[in-house]
Amino acid sequence: MAAINLNVNGKMLSVDVDPATPLLWVLRDHLNLVGTKFGCGMAQCGACTVHLNGNAIRSCSLPVSSVKNNAIVTIEGLREKGDHPLQQAWEELDVSQCGYCQAGQIMSAAALLKRNPKPTDQDIDNAMSGNICRCGTHVRIRKAIHLAAKTQSKK
Amino acid sequence: MATTHSRRNFLKVSALSGGGMLISFSLLNLPAEAKALEEMIFTPNAYIKIAADGSIVLLAPNPEIGQGVKTSLPMIIAEELGVDWKKINVELAPLHSKMGRQTAGGSGSVRGRFTELRTVGATAREMLTTAAAQQWNVPVTECTVENGEVIHKASGKKLSYASLASAAAKLEVPAKPTLKDPKEFKLIGTRVKDVDAHKIVTGQPLFGIDTRREGMLFAMVSRAPAYGKTLSEVDDAAALKIEGVKKVVKIKNAVAVLATSTWAAKKGRDALVIQWNASEKLENTAEHFATFKKALEKPAPTEPARNDGDVDAAKQGAAKFLDVTYEIPTLSHGQMEPLNFYANVKDGKVELFGPTQVPGAVRTEVSKQLGIAEENITISSPRQGGGFGRKLMTDNAVEAALISAAAQSPVQVQWTREDDMQNDFYRPAEMWRYRAALSADNLLSWHQSGIGIGRGVRGDSYVAGAIANYRAEGQGFTSNTPTGWWRAPGANTLAYVAESFMDEVCTALKKDPIAFRLELLKKAKEQTVGKINYDPEKYKSVIELVAKMSKWGSKTPGVFRGFSTWFSFGSYVAQVVDVQMVDGQPKVKKVYCAVNCGRVINLSGAENQVQGSIVDGISHAMFPKVTFVNGAVAETNFHTYKFLRMRDAPTEIEVQFVESDEAPTGLGEPALPPVAAALANAIFAATGKRLRKLPFAEQLV
Numbered sequence: 001m002a003a004i005n006l007n008v009n010g011k012m013l014s015v016d017v018d019p020a021t022p023l024l025w026v027l028r029d030h031l032n033l034v035g036t037k038f039g040c041g042m043a044q045c046g047a048c049t050v051h052l053n054g055n056a057i058r059s060c061s062l063p064v065s066s067v068k069n070n071a072i073v074t075i076e077g078l079r080e081k082g083d084h085p086l087q088q089a090w091e092e093l094d095v096s097q098c099g100y101c102q103a104g105q106i107m108s109a110a111a112l113l114k115r116n117p118k119p120t121d122q123d124i125d126n127a128m129s130g131n132i133c134r135c136g137t138h139v140r141i142r143k144a145i146h147l148a149a150k151t152q153s154k155k
Numbered sequence: 156m157a158t159t160h161s162r163r164n165f166l167k168v169s170a171l172s173g174g175g176m177l178i179s180f181s182l183l184n185l186p187a188e189a190k191a192l193e194e195m196i197f198t199p200n201a202y203i204k205i206a207a208d209g210s211i212v213l214l215a216p217n218p219e220i221g222q223g224v225k226t227s228l229p230m231i232i233a234e235e236l237g238v239d240w241k242k243i244n245v246e247l248a249p250l251h252s253k254m255g256r257q258t259a260g261g262s263g264s265v266r267g268r269f270t271e272l273r274t275v276g277a278t279a280r281e282m283l284t285t286a287a288a289q290q291w292n293v294p295v296t297e298c299t300v301e302n303g304e305v306i307h308k309a310s311g312k313k314l315s316y317a318s319l320a321s322a323a324a325k326l327e328v329p330a331k332p333t334l335k336d337p338k339e340f341k342l343i344g345t346r347v348k349d350v351d352a353h354k355i356v357t358g359q360p361l362f363g364i365d366t367r368r369e370g371m372l373f374a375m376v377s378r379a380p381a382y383g384k385t386l387s388e389v390d391d392a393a394a395l396k397i398e399g400v401k402k403v404v405k406i407k408n409a410v411a412v413l414a415t416s417t418w419a420a421k422k423g424r425d426a427l428v429i430q431w432n433a434s435e436k437l438e439n440t441a442e443h444f445a446t447f448k449k450a451l452e453k454p455a456p457t458e459p460a461r462n463d464g465d466v467d468a469a470k471q472g473a474a475k476f477l478d479v480t481y482e483i484p485t486l487s488h489g490q491m492e493p494l495n496f497y498a499n500v501k502d503g504k505v506e507l508f509g510p511t512q513v514p515g516a517v518r519t520e521v522s523k524q525l526g527i528a529e530e531n532i533t534i535s536s537p538r539q540g541g542g543f544g545r546k547l548m549t550d551n552a553v554e555a556a557l558i559s560a561a562a563q564s565p566v567q568v569q570w571t572r573e574d575d576m577q578n579d580f581y582r583p584a585e586m587w588r589y590r591a592a593l594s595a596d597n598l599l600s601w602h603q604s605g606i607g608i609g610r611g612v613r614g615d616s617y618v619a620g621a622i623a624n625y626r627a628e629g630q631g632f633t634s635n636t637p638t639g640w641w642r643a644p645g646a647n648t649l650a651y652v653a654e655s656f657m658d659e660v661c662t663a664l665k666k667d668p669i670a671f672r673l674e675l676l677k678k679a680k681e682q683t684v685g686k687i688n689y690d691p692e693k694y695k696s697v698i699e700l701v702a703k704m705s706k707w708g709s710k711t712p713g714v715f716r717g718f719s720t721w722f723s724f725g726s727y728v729a730q731v732v733d734v735q736m737v738d739g740q741p742k743v744k745k746v747y748c749a750v751n752c753g754r755v756i757n758l759s760g761a762e763n764q765v766q767g768s769i770v771d772g773i774s775h776a777m778f779p780k781v782t783f784v785n786g787a788v789a790e791t792n793f794h795t796y797k798f799l800r801m802r803d804a805p806t807e808i809e810v811q812f813v814e815s816d817e818a819p820t821g822l823g824e825p826a827l828p829p830v831a832a833a834l835a836n837a838i839f840a841a842t843g844k845r846l847r848k849l850p851f852a853e854q855l856v
Contacts, residue, residue: 094763
């Protein structure tokens with residue numbers, strides 16, 4: 001065990017954990033931020049996607065000791081009021097079915113929109129192919145990303 | 156249609172402690188259709204709670220696994236009740252002794268409960284209306300309801316349901332409440348967003364995996380690494396040394412490690428040194444298929460499910476004879492939320508909370524295994540990260556209860572993806588042989604013969620009834636690899652083989668796939684051979700609609716089309732898949748889908764189910780398969796057990812529902828079965844290559 005300092009959703013926090021613990025389990029079990037989901041444990045499904053300095057990363061495969069001072073943002077911290085254009089678009093288009101993968105999908109999409117405010121279908125395919133959805137909400141996800149991009153450009 | 160059977164209704168009304176009223180509805184007779192699935196099915200029921208503070212809670216009685224029933228079932232109650240949907244609170248109901256069929260399976264939630272839930276809503280509405288009429292001293296017939304208020308138009312008086320709830324609770328329950336004229340429906344048939352949409356997109360705790368309870372330990376379990384292996388010896392010394400590990404307990408053929416965090420539990424589990432001995436044959440997929448192949452070369456040893464005319468005689472003098480074999484792999488469920496369950500066994504009582512499609516069966520099984528009476532066991536389920544049939548099995552919940560009992564601690568058992576892959580109840584592998592005799596321009600005989608674990612075959616499904624010489628037979632196969640239900644069981648494989656073969660028949664006859672099917676359905680209707688389980692007119696309704704939607708017959712350069720149609724769970728579906736071949740692989744440009752599922756409850760949810768089933772169907776047609784190697788599953792996680800990715804997803808899916816006043820039929824599954832054949836047929840149109848084996852992608856490299 002070791003005391004590790006983390007910057008999560010804008011707050012400085014300290015946890016006493018095994019340094020090899022994947023960030024995912026620190027978020028879920030120690031910080032009670034359970035919005036980030038476990039799906040595969042080997043960076044194959046994207047359910048655990050969070051932002052590390054604004055980039056989408058798979059928290060299930062990142063040891064907490066390697067996070068250092070980098071800013072982590074989880075689905076809970078994407079927007080304080082939960083009104084990110086993507087979150088609004090997801091609700092507007094009723095994207096979810098079971099809903100389990102959607103936090104990870106939204107975090108991947110948020111990182112995409114940050115670096116590419118007007119993504120094409122091809123850009124979306126590339127950025128979102130790391131996230132699995134077994135319910136098959138892909139077509140609605142694609143539409144929601146386009147809708148959010150539009151909303152964002154109007155602001 | 157599951158709505159015309161006789162039933163005995165029991166309604167109970169009791170006053171709530173806050174001065175509100177609670178209505179429970181119980182239905183003891185199972186629908187005729189549901190009886191066949193008795194083991195996973197219970198009698199329906201629903202609740203309405205109108206509290207004195209004005210809040211209205213509707214309980215969604217069936218598990219929510221992504222099929223949208225937490226939204227659609229309360230919509231049915233709300234419609235009859237006459238309340239403002241935006242002001243309704245919805246909760247998932249716990250398992251309750253009088254709540255009937257609290258199962259998610261067989262696409263049965265909406266079709267099984269439509270009339271019951273309408274009655275529940277109408278009962279409450281009538282009682283509230285009567286209460287208002289008595290208070291105003293006016294005839295009930297002069298009162299109407301709207302947005303949670305009873306209105307007396309003549310006098311302009313209004314009273315809210317909240318203010319009427321106490322008086323209504325004292326009234327007698329109407330024996331036969333009047334249901335609304337469906338023409339007056341305001342909510343049913345509209346687009347309603349998932350009731351949990353906001354919670355989902357903001358990452359609020361909703362799922363079993365998110366459960367956190369006082370004193371709870373996290374557990375991981377070491378289970379047999381291969382089917383046919385049994386636990387022999389355990390050395391837990393290294394596991395117990397890991398910081399955070401609290402206990403190691405042995406249950407049946409498994410060992411559980413309990414710890415203060417999921418990660419510590421996993422490290423502890425991985426540190427166990429266990430000797431597993433082979434106690435049975437360690438099976439291999441390659442051997443299964445070799446056995447299937449041999450069996451299909453010989454006449455089936457079982458009586459055919461149907462044998463019209465004489466398929467062998469029809470072969471004599473036929474212009475052409477088709478004889479082909481299709482191969483279907485084992486599949487895992489791969490629901491996105493790995494299995495988990497919370498259990499607390501204490502002082503002769505059990506509390507269970509977690510993902511299951513069959514809470515009733517879980518309670519029965521836990522009761523049996525722990526020797527604790529059912530009334531001392533409570534169980535409820537949160538929203539679930541997919542089901543697809545995996546959680547029709549009770550193993551995850553029962554295991555958690557056994558671990559809690561053995562460790563004397565509240566526990567959350569968490570599975571890894573690898574645990575899910577190796578400990579599933581798989582869709583079994585199958586092989587099918589299809590034979591048809593053809594004249595120069597017609598289909599003379601149809602002979603389908605299947606083999607697989609538990610594989611029977613119905614005798615009365617399409618295209619039986621349309622062909623004079625028809626034979627269907629299925630034979631079982633025994634294996635120690637476990638099998639279970641997988642989304643649209645039976646239909647998901649049969650539709651692929653039958654509709655692929657139908658396309659082969661059309662090609663051989665040089666007939667248009669849609670025109671020829673309509674020809675067959677006409678025969679099935681007008682000159683029916685024997686008994687059939689489908690309605691040719693409804694089949695026709697979706698085929699004609701999808702032909703119109705897709706402008707069937709038109710051609711776009713570089714785009715190739717495939718057609719397929721299937722009837723399952725009471726619903727008819729027809730699909731046209733448009734593909735372009737890119738680097739030898741199909742890129743699905745568009746899928747057109749026509750559905751006849753009776754009345755649609757939630758248009759948004761219904762479309763989502765259909766679109767999702769199509770994507771799910773394409774995914775499983777293209778990518779994954781399970782291979783047993785010496786009893787172990789070779790595909791251990793999503794790097795080798797592959798699903799469709801965003802880049803493989805269709806660009807567009809257009810869904811239309813045939814307008815219908817009939818009661819709703821199933822929708823969580825029926826759009827999945829036809830899509831694999833429609834895709835295979837499109838790939839054939841593009842490449843001339845028949846894909847008689849799933850999955851496709853690896854054959855197109």
